[in-house]
Amino acid sequence: MEERNYEQIRKQDAAPPAGSMMESLRDLGYSTEAAVSDIIDNAIFAKATTVWINFIWDGNKSRIVFKDDGNGMFEEELIQAMRPGSQSPASARDLSDLGRFGLGLKTASLSQCRMFTVISKKKSESLTFWRWDLDYVTSPKTEGWTILNVAEKGDIELIEEMDQGTLVSWDYLDRIIELNKKKYTEDYFYLVAEKVKRHIEMVFHRYLETGKLKIIFNDIPVKAWDPFLRGETATQPFPEEIMENGSIKIKAYILPHRSKLDESVWIDNEQREGGWDALQGFYIYRNERLLLAADWLGITRKKSHYKLARIMIDLPNNVDHEWQIDIKKSRARPPLTLRPQLKAIAMSVVTQAEQIFRHRGKQIQRSLTGDFSFVWKEIVKDGRYFFRINLEHPVIEKLLNELPDKKKEIQKLLKIIEETVPGPAIIAKENEFPDNMLKPFEKTADIEIISLMKELAVGWKQQGMSDELIKRRLLMTEPFSDYQQLIETLDYE
Ligand SMILES: Nc1ncnc2c1ncn2[C@@H]1O[C@H](COP(=O)(O)OP(=O)(O)OP(=O)(O)O)[C@@H](O)[C@H]1O
Numbered sequence: 001m002e003e004r005n006y007e008q009i010r011k012q013d014a015a016p017p018a019g020s021m022m023e024s025l026r027d028l029g030y031s032t033e034a035a036v037s038d039i040i041d042n043a044i045f046a047k048a049t050t051v052w053i054n055f056i057w058d059g060n061k062s063r064i065v066f067k068d069d070g071n072g073m074f075e076e077e078l079i080q081a082m083r084p085g086s087q088s089p090a091s092a093r094d095l096s097d098l099g100r101f102g103l104g105l106k107t108a109s110l111s112q113c114r115m116f117t118v119i120s121k122k123k124s125e126s127l128t129f130w131r132w133d134l135d136y137v138t139s140p141k142t143e144g145w146t147i148l149n150v151a152e153k154g155d156i157e158l159i160e161e162m163d164q165g166t167l168v169s170w171d172y173l174d175r176i177i178e179l180n181k182k183k184y185t186e187d188y189f190y191l192v193a194e195k196v197k198r199h200i201e202m203v204f205h206r207y208l209e210t211g212k213l214k215i216i217f218n219d220i221p222v223k224a225w226d227p228f229l230r231g232e233t234a235t236q237p238f239p240e241e242i243m244e245n246g247s248i249k250i251k252a253y254i255l256p257h258r259s260k261l262d263e264s265v266w267i268d269n270e271q272r273e274g275g276w277d278a279l280q281g282f283y284i285y286r287n288e289r290l291l292l293a294a295d296w297l298g299i300t301r302k303k304s305h306y307k308l309a310r311i312m313i314d315l316p317n318n319v320d321h322e323w324q325i326d327i328k329k330s331r332a333r334p335p336l337t338l339r340p341q342l343k344a345i346a347m348s349v350v351t352q353a354e355q356i357f358r359h360r361g362k363q364i365q366r367s368l369t370g371d372f373s374f375v376w377k378e379i380v381k382d383g384r385y386f387f388r389i390n391l392e393h394p395v396i397e398k399l400l401n402e403l404p405d406k407k408k409e410i411q412k413l414l415k416i417i418e419e420t421v422p423g424p425a426i427i428a429k430e431n432e433f434p435d436n437m438l439k440p441f442e443k444t445a446d447i448e449i450i451s452l453m454k455e456l457a458v459g460w461k462q463q464g465m466s467d468e469l470i471k472r473r474l475l476m477t478e479p480f481s482d483y484q485q486l487i488e489t490l491d492y493e
C-alpha cells in the first residue's frame, strides 16, 4: 500500500458521544439465551470449573447474577475488560479463547439490562469492582465513557468468600421485564429462564458432558443435551471427515428411528424448539462451544424425511473471519471454497437418514426372496397388484393343521381380512405422519414373540428338525426375522 502522509492535514476529534453509543451497542440483536452464553464463554476462558447463574425475581428489581470460580482479574484488567473493544478482533488469541471482539461482556449485558456490575478477585488478592450504568452515562449532566466504583453489598460478599472468581450482575432488566408496568409477570420471567436453561444445555453440552464445566442454574445443575444422541446404541455415526489440513472436522450422525428410541427421548426432542423436523442440519462448534444449531447452511431445505440427520462441524478459533463469526457468537457461514464438500457430505447423509426414517433399513423386497416366509404375499395378475395372506406361513399353516374341522371357517375369515385391508388409508397415513406409524410388534412385549416362536420350534423339533435348521427357519420367517437376539437365546426343549 502507498505510504500516506498525515502531517499536513487539519484534524478534528470525532469521538462518539458515550451515551448514544452505549445505547446503540444494546441493539446488536442478542436473545437472552445468546447473551447469557456470552457471559459463560468468558468464565470458561477464565478456567472456571463452575458457573452459577441465578434468575432472581423481585418485580422491577429482578436481576440475573452470574458467578464463576475462574482465575479472576486484577483491577487494571477489570477496567480494561469494561472498555468496549477491550481487545482488537484482529489480534491472535489463545487457542482455547472463546472470545474474539472484546465486546461480549458489554454488548451481551447491555442487551438485557441498563446496569451491569463486575466484581472480580484473583487468588490471594483483594477484590475489585466496576459498574456500567446506562442511566448515568446518558444523563445530560454527566459526561463521557465513565464507569462507577460501586457494587451491591450482597454480591461483594459472594465473591469475598471465594478463593478467586468473578461475579457479573445484571440489574434493571428492561429488555426482559417492562420496568414501568405496575403488574409484572413472574411467570414470563421464569419462562425466559427456562428457555435460557434449555439453550445452555445444548450450547455447552460438550463441556458439561466431559465434566470440564458445571453450570448451576437457579441451584440446579444443568444437564448436557447432546443433539447427536451419542448415548443411544442405535445412533449411526459416520467416519470423521477433515478439511483444511485437519483444522476443521466433520462428523455426521443418523439418529435412530422412533421405534428404536425410548419414548421419553423422542418426546424430549419433540419438545425442543421446533421439534424433530427443526433440529436437523449442521451444528457448528467453535472450540467445542456451539455457535449455530440445526441449519443446512442453504445446502438443502429442511424436510420431514431428513429429520434424523444431524452433522457436527468443529472449528478452531482462528478461522473466525473466514466463517463470518459474529459478535453474538450465533452465526457462522462456511467459506465458498468449502461448500461443495459440505454439500456432498450433507446429501449422502440425508439420503441414508431418509431410508432409516422410512424404516427401509433392512426391509427385504417381497417378490425377490423365495425362501423367506412373509405373512403377506404380493401377487400380480393381469398387470394388477394385490396382497394375499400366505397360507404357507408357518404360524398360519400350524393353526390350520391343528384345527382341521375349522379350516374352512379360518380360510373364510382370512379372505375377509385380505379383501378389506384399508390400503389407501394406510398409504395416506404413512405419507402424512410417517414417524407416527407403529412398526410391526413395536408395542408387543418380547414375551409374546417368544411364546409364538417357541410353539413353532417345538412343533418343528417334533418333526425331527435339527436345532440349526430351526434357528435358520425362524430367521427366515416374518416377523421373527427382526428378533435375531431372541432366536439365539430361545429355549424350546
Ligand atoms: N468471568 C471472567 N473472568 C475473568 N476474566 C474475564 C471474565 N469476563 C471477562 N473477562 C475479561 O474481560 C475481557 C473482555 O471480555 P469481553 O467478553 O468483553 O470480550 P472478549 O471475550 O475478549 O471477546 P468477545 O467480544 O468475542 O466476547 C476478556 O477478554 C477477559 O480477559
Ligand SMILES: [Mg+2]
Pocket (backbone or CB within 6 Å): 038, 041, 042, 098, 099, 100, 103, 104, 105
Ligand atoms: Mg467474551
